[in-house]
Amino acid sequence: MSLLRSSLFTGVIRQHVEHAHLGHHLSRRAGTPAEASGFGMATAGPEPPGPLGSLGSTSQAMKKTIGHRGIDPTGETTYKKTTSSALKGAIQLGITHTVGSLSHKPERDVLMQDFEVMESIFFPREGSNLTPGHHYSDFRFKTYAPIAFRYFREMFGIRPDDYLVCSLCSEPLIELSNSGASGSLFYVSSDDEFIIKTVQHKEAEFLQKLLPGYFMNLNQNKRTLLPKFYGLYCIQAGGKNIRLVVMNNLLPCAVRMHLKYDLKGSTYKRRASAKERDKAFPTYKDLDFRQDLTDGLLLEADNHSALCKTIQRDCLLLQSFKIMDYSLLVGVHNMQQACQEQASRVAEAGATDQRRPPGQKPLYNTAMEAIQGEAGGMPSLDTEDQ
Amino acid sequence: MSLLRSSLFTGVIRQHVEHAHLGHHLSRRAGTPAEASGFGMATAGPEPPGPLGSLGSTSQAMKKTIGHRGIDPTGETTYKKTTSSALKGAIQLGITHTVGSLSHKPERDVLMQDFEVMESIFFPREGSNLTPGHHYSDFRFKTYAPIAFRYFREMFGIRPDDYLVCSLCSEPLIELSNSGASGSLFYVSSDDEFIIKTVQHKEAEFLQKLLPGYFMNLNQNKRTLLPKFYGLYCIQAGGKNIRLVVMNNLLPCAVRMHLKYDLKGSTYKRRASAKERDKAFPTYKDLDFRQDLTDGLLLEADNHSALCKTIQRDCLLLQSFKIMDYSLLVGVHNMQQACQEQASRVAEAGATDQRRPPGQKPLYNTAMEAIQGEAGGMPSLDTEDQ
Structure with a gap:
């Protein structure tokens, strides 16, 4: 220090x-x-993405197969064998649903137990009473500590309709081509405000364990420069778990x-x-x-x-x-x-x-x-x- | 509800x-x-005490031996065989010390770990480098979660010098004569603002476990009507542990x-x-x-x-x-x-x-x-x- x-x-x-x-x-x-x-x-x-149009041949050259990150025969990035486009689709469907269903739940105080909650919803390809149909394989979308993250988003001044849904779910997510050596996949929202990053099981567990301390910090240390965590999710597809954290883009x-x-x-x-x-x-x-x-x-x-x-x-x-x-x-x-x-x-x-x-x-x-x-x-x- | x-x-x-x-x-x-x-x-x-002068013969009649609370041959209340006067003395010495020593520690944010801390200081009868001499038996004074309770006291607007020390430690504590059926001993500060109550081992443990949730409530639910907990202590004397909680007097x-x-x-x-x-x-x-x-x-x-x-x-x-x-x-x-x-x-x-x-x-x-x-x-x- x-x-x-x-x-x-x-x-x-x-x-x-x-x-x-x-x-x-x-x-x-x-x-x-x-x-x-x-x-x-x-x-x-990771390097900020260029304008949308430039994500073409140059970025392909920089892709590497590291850890869970791979490339399929068509040249598309994969993560645990799920294509990036399917992952992006599932992220947007899942977040739209989880933020939407939260908005129907009355506001209430966050309790210690809320940090340990995990909500789960199944998205069959053909759709269900609760979920729309889609063109990807069936998947399950899990939301970690939804009430706690709703509180965090409110603390950060992010309104569910205007920001999270608009930024993350109405416009395409942009895959960052230069994702570094960690084997993680990074996406940025079209408005450049949000980063979505794949995290490993242990990392997601670790972050969830930190949430009470994170809560305490936000309430005491209002000017904190720590990353803003907006959500922690898990997409279950093809027998694999893909965990994701949504955070602020430090340098939009x-x-x-x-x-x-x-x-x-x-x-x-x-x-x-x-x-x-x-x-x-x-x-x-x-x-x-x-x-x-x-x-x-x-x-x-x-x-x-x-x-x-x-x-x-x-x-x-x-x-x-x-x-x-x-x-x-x-x-x-x-x-x-x-x-x-x-x-x-x-x-x-x-x-x-x-x-x-x-x-x-x-x-x-x-x-x-x-x-x-x-x-x-x-x-x-x-x-x-x- | x-x-x-x-x-x-x-x-x-x-x-x-x-x-x-x-x-x-x-x-x-x-x-x-x-x-x-x-x-x-x-x-x-318990019934609020009358003016100091009235704590005489009438209150003796109401004393009962229940649980750890007893009466010694002179008619003085005891708790786990420690006389009330020795207990009051130890409380005042201990709180004066713990609040005083906290004031030398720089302000910092409360961390999750702080809820589990227990600080301990020995008060030999003859005094030590750190503690004054006194007329009671040797005792040890333990403070639960000192940094967390300092934060709570601040949240409740209680300044260490002006209030806690003055209210609790400069004037005599008043023993409440009508302490109810729990076997607990109650004291009220002379200014009628603070209540000190003996609690059992399990209760102290339970309260300490609740502290993170209590912290969260204070930060979210500013108008809460829950008791204000100002401190949790343990006095070790004669091989016995006497645990105490300091709270607000709801009806001063x-x-x-x-x-x-x-x-x-x-x-x-x-x-x-x-x-x-x-x-x-x-x-x-x-x-x-x-x-x-x-x-x-x-x-x-x-x-x-x-x-x-x-x-x-x-x-x-x-x-x-x-x-x-x-x-x-x-x-x-x-x-x-x-x-x-x-x-x-x-x-x-x-x-x-x-x-x-x-x-x-x-x-x-x-x-x-x-x-x-x-x-x-x-x-x-x-x-x-x-």
Whole structure:
């Protein structure tokens, strides 16, 4: 922790850095190597997807068969032998149903028992009294702790109709092509606000066990930078369980991050690989941060102090969860550079962002706004990550 | 629950009733008769003590040897063979120490693990580096979940220095003479705000297990009428463990309650006994309520609706705790009668309340203020319960 703080906050003077976007990036449980690579709750680890149209031949080349993730003869990604398209379909049918049926249940307080609940609904291909017909194989959709996650979504200001259903279930989910080494599959909602990630059995179990502590943190540490967990589900198909977590996208593309750092507070082998550096928008690491930003980042005194306090509180919680290998994801939006980009985009007529109309604000608070404790206005900028 | 509500809120018209004071009175766990009589978390079940000076010969006559509670040859109450005076001394030394040592620990968020913590400090008669000398036998003072209870006290607006220490530890504790049939010993603080009650091993264990759910309730159900738990302690002396819970006094004497009802929502044998009715200020039961207040109690529409909602939420929590035998304690302050009493007291010159200077407000919110969701002003009245 002290290393983390010293690398972030030593002599913070850097005038042109005007928007730092931060969030914790949980990646591993202490002492449980089997779960290590899988607990990648990060939402910005994998490269953000390009505009929908570009998910073609280039992304196929990057696909790899790792763990449960595979590729079928047609070139489509699979997870535990279920095709990505069937998985996406089941996710959308399942979430639509579970959020819809929750809306008929009266509001009530979350109880300790609610964290252990699992609701289940069967989706036969031909449809049923409760579920619509579909074109995939029969599947069962299970919702972990529905009442608890409804509470979390409310705490995060997500209204069931306007946001979760619209964002996740009315528009296609986008598969992230560069899903990293964990063998997980990542999807992002069309509006770029939600990430859906496959998790292993143990990870889902672990997350469910953490929910009471997570609840307590949300009620005490309002500015927490921990990932926002919106739902935990399991799709049972073809005798396999595919578990999924829905979280916030830490770095939605609405604000272009010119620099990204994944900081662990360690200097041991903490430099981005040559391969990572070759990317258009690499995620750098601690040693790069030290080298590139010798003066650190400039934060206003109040924000600096609030951020330090929040990181301390978050770390205390992570420590209590016995999670030790997490990182702080720092995104830097360079205002000066953004203005230049905007100007050059205006010059090239016709260039538009296909994912978010210009001028549209991100739906939910950014981490920086959370740190500041208020939803300050944010400049609306076109973004192009591809 | 429906019975409870119907008996309370059917046709509520009663103009002269202007202050109803309510609170849940937990008394028993479902299906565990061994703990049944002991989980009397009520704070107004036993008769409030009279002014300090009156605790003399009359109270001795009412003492009974029940369970762990006994009387020694000098006539002093004992609990597990420890005299009441030694117990009071140990309580005050222990709480002073534990609250004092907490104040040196930095504020931090409560974690799930904090509910299971038990801190222990030894008080040798001759004193130690950490503890003062005293005139009782050596004892050990254990504090359950100190960080969690610090959080609860803060939630309840109790500052460590001004309230807990002053109320509980600087002035003598008053032993309640009419401690009921549970075999528990009750103390009230001199300012009449706090109740200390001995609890059995199983009860202390049970309460500690409930703490996470209690935490969740406080964060969601701000107007809860459940008892306020301020601390749970254990005094180890002479090879015996004496466990104590500190709670709010539901009906502090600052506001005189002209009528008191202990309502369970049942009509089976729910009439105050002849012995109870003979008391100066009896606590009546459901059948008495129905008979005496045929039109119920008048509450403003907003308060009525808030109260119903709060009772529903409280009951849901109690149900989740598998507690079924609780009651709603209703205190009625009759404004008209109070004015008459005040007038007659003014007429008799020299009559003063020894426990609270006239005009002093109770320190903490009343249940009615909690229902209303604001700390409204309350008329200050002299009270005489003896």
